[in-house]
Amino acid sequence: MKREGEIRIPSGCAIAAVISTEGRRMDGGGIIRAMIPMHERSNGLGGGFAGYGIYPEFRDFFALHLFFDDSAARKSCEQFLKDHFEIVHDEKIPTRTIPAITGEPIIRRYFVAPLKSVLAAQQVDEREYVARTVMRINSQIPGCHVFSSGKNMGCFKAVGYPEDVGRFYRLEEYGAYCWTSHGRYPTNTPGWWGGAHPFGLLDYSIVHNGEISSYDANRRYIEMFGYHCTLKTDTEVITYIMDYLLRRQGLTLEEAASVVAAPFWTTIENKSEEDKKRLTYLRSVFSSLLLTGPFSIVLGFEGGLMALNDRLKLRAMVTGRKDDRVFIASEETAIRAMEPDAEDIRYPAGGEPVIVQVKEGCF
Amino acid sequence: MLLDARDMDYTALNTMLRQESDCRIINCLGHRFLGAGMSDKRITISGIPGNALGAYLDGAEIEVFGNAQDAVGDTMNAGRIVIHGNVGDAAGYAMRGGKIFVRGDAGYRTGIHMKAYQEKNPVLVIGGRAGSFLGEYQAGGTIVVLGMHTDGRPIVSNFPGAGMHGGRMYIRSDCAGIRFPVQVQHHPAEEEDMALLRPILEEYCACFRLDPGPLLESRFTVVTPDSANPYKQMYVAN
Numbered sequence: 399m400k401r402e403g404e405i406r407i408p409s410g411c412a413i414a415a416v417i418s419t420e421g422r423r424m425d426g427g428g429i430i431r432a433m434i435p436m437h438e439r440s441n442g443l444g445g446g447f448a449g450y451g452i453y454p455e456f457r458d459f460f461a462l463h464l465f466f467d468d469s470a471a472r473k474s475c476e477q478f479l480k481d482h483f484e485i486v487h488d489e490k491i492p493t494r495t496i497p498a499i500t501g502e503p504i505i506r507r508y509f510v511a512p513l514k515s516v517l518a519a520q521q522v523d524e525r526e527y528v529a530r531t532v533m534r535i536n537s538q539i540p541g542c543h544v545f546s547s548g549k550n551m552g553c554f555k556a557v558g559y560p561e562d563v564g565r566f567y568r569l570e571e572y573g574a575y576c577w578t579s580h581g582r583y584p585t586n587t588p589g590w591w592g593g594a595h596p597f598g599l600l601d602y603s604i605v606h607n608g609e610i611s612s613y614d615a616n617r618r619y620i621e622m623f624g625y626h627c628t629l630k631t632d633t634e635v636i637t638y639i640m641d642y643l644l645r646r647q648g649l650t651l652e653e654a655a656s657v658v659a660a661p662f663w664t665t666i667e668n669k670s671e672e673d674k675k676r677l678t679y680l681r682s683v684f685s686s687l688l689l690t691g692p693f694s695i696v697l698g699f700e701g702g703l704m705a706l707n708d709r710l711k712l713r714a715m716v717t718g719r720k721d722d723r724v725f726i727a728s729e730e731t732a733i734r735a736m737e738p739d740a741e742d743i744r745y746p747a748g749g750e751p752v753i754v755q756v757k758e759g760c761f
Numbered sequence: 762m763l764l765d766a767r768d769m770d771y772t773a774l775n776t777m778l779r780q781e782s783d784c785r786i787i788n789c790l791g792h793r794f795l796g797a798g799m800s801d802k803r804i805t806i807s808g809i810p811g812n813a814l815g816a817y818l819d820g821a822e823i824e825v826f827g828n829a830q831d832a833v834g835d836t837m838n839a840g841r842i843v844i845h846g847n848v849g850d851a852a853g854y855a856m857r858g859g860k861i862f863v864r865g866d867a868g869y870r871t872g873i874h875m876k877a878y879q880e881k882n883p884v885l886v887i888g889g890r891a892g893s894f895l896g897e898y899q900a901g902g903t904i905v906v907l908g909m910h911t912d913g914r915p916i917v918s919n920f921p922g923a924g925m926h927g928g929r930m931y932i933r934s935d936c937a938g939i940r941f942p943v944q945v946q947h948h949p950a951e952e953e954d955m956a957l958l959r960p961i962l963e964e965y966c967a968c969f970r971l972d973p974g975p976l977l978e979s980r981f982t983v984v985t986p987d988s989a990n991p992y993k994q995m996y997v998a999n
Contacts, residue, residue: 435791435811438771665919668940711869711893714831714849729830730849731791731809743828745849745868747892747918 411595411607412439412560412581413715414727415696416736417703421760422722423451426569429577432725432732433560436581439607439728444582444594445563446555448603448698449574451761453550459486459509460528460600463546463553464535465591466504471541478539482531483510491554491567498562503591507552525600525645530624532599537626543592548601551700555580555594563594575761576703578696580605593629597637601700604640606633607728608693608713619686632693639687640697651697651704655751657684659709696726702755711748718743724754766792771811778804786810791830796823800840812849815842818859831868834861838881843968850892853885856902862965864888866910869918870897875928877901886965893918896984900927905961907976908933915939922984930984931958933976941984950981 414432418424429447433440453461462479466472479485488508493499512527520527532544546553551574554567560581580595596603610616610632617627617635623646625638636658643654653676660681666674681688692712697704705726707715718725718733718740725733725740733740746752762781766774771792778784778795782802786795789808796804797813800820812830815823818837828846832854840859847865855874858881866889873894875883883902889910895917896904908916916934922945931950932939941947950958959977966973 438793438811662919664940711850716849729791729811730828731811731830734790734809743847745847745866745892748869 411583412436412728413605413607413694413696414732415578415703416723416725417576417754418722419724419754419756420722421575421756423573423575426564426572426577428736429579430561430564430569431735432727433579433581435731435735436729437559439583440559440581441583442559443557443584443589445558445560445580446553446594446596447564447569447577447579448551448553448596448598449572450551450576450698452552452572452574456487456509457550459511460547460549461552462508462510462544463491464506465543465545467541472504475535475539475542479508479510482516483512485510493566494568496562496566499556499558499566529600533626536628545592546598548598551601553596553598553603556591557589557594575756576698578603578605578698578703593631595633597633599637599641602637602641603698604633604637604695606636606693606695609691610689610693611691612689615686636695651753652751653680655706656680657687658689659706659749660688661709661749701761705752707746707748709749715746716743717746717752726752796821856883856885857881858883860884862886862968864969867891870894872899872904873897875899875902877928884961886961890914891917893920894923895921896925896930898924902928903961904930906932926986932982932984933979934982935980936982944987945984946987947982947984950983954983
């Protein structure tokens, strides 16, 4: 069987997210329920979730989630981790044996801090160091895949329908102030666990419905900056683009949205002078990071999320609200499944980012 | 017949719909393809029906007391769909007959590829606003946007009538500031335009218990393909 990375696949999908602006912790039951009425959007070849605020006891450590093919791969990777990090805790990620999920790899998590001496020697900050190390493991150590690497957050993904994947990972036992989720419909897929969404790097995670046609142009550009696209999926490249624009270039979320879903030149023409200048600048400087083709994505990050459609809005996205919770999904029914009385149902326009942040100090 | 859709999948629900005459569905949550291809019954729905509601509808009547999702009335041939809330993207996609009446707003690509043939003349009325690409590639039929929304956003967004080569659109606005593509022409509605619109609005208003009077007195802009445009030639003079 060909694996992710050896074959390119297009995909349809379902996405959903919920966030409490008060930082209130919610268990994973609600976000699992959201995926049930959207079952038809997936085909059982990938499902996943990201939860933010789930590891308060290790909040200052990077939580690395890893898949290993076998114990030999685990052994070599663990030696590599010991050489690069202080590991304060490591354990098997708890799962539940259910008939719907089979063929699981070895799944473990490691709470780590980069060795101070190594940081000093390499003259990089800890986030850059972790990002580089993740790239190295995923591209150079066979049989190992880091699928989550942020602080106080984690991605959980598998081959299967999302509602089954959620039960498999016992998400009802975690408390998160923000959940995102994904059901995958790859049409020509080998369907590997690492290829499911969310894709994560540091605390950034992406769930994505769509198919970007600019993949190779984006990949060639982003690989100049040390990112390695090992999985040949468009979602992986979106994740690295967001990390590059937000963390390394220091753009705001709105600016990053104007890069990847840049308005048409005809639309820019009609803007105010100030907007025209800003949008022209972003389109010109980051022209290789424009994502063409259909997408709806939810970007999760520490303390918030951003939902975004392609500029033509070729994929569905609905938002709603109830008290301190904001909901985002491919379909209104997913929102109603989480909260029957959701209010303020809206349909964001193409390229119009929906940014929700938790109150400062509450996450 | 009352059908409780809770915990029922859409295949089972559609099978039951096919076997019954008139039906009322409650607790609908994302059930897809409801009423698809049906011709001989009346279906009322409480809750949120899933995508492709009334696809290929062939004479049946569907009424939804809430919002509907994407692709309402996809390729419908005859019948009527009444939505008391909003619809998602691509409502009336490739519709070739029948009527869709929406009380609220519509998403992107409303009425895209709508067409008409002989006695088939589809009608799609949006009560609020419509997203970008309204009536893209429209080839026939009538699209009406009433702009009764209250969120202050424009009545139609970008690229209305892009690639339009048949049919007509009525937009209840003077359309100042709206950029139409080169292949359409637009003019303020005249008496003969309003005479065609009147029965449509009267039927629409009867569905939602609205007074058609003020609407009929409003200023509409009529959008039609530019008769000199090449698209029409491409489809007709071959």
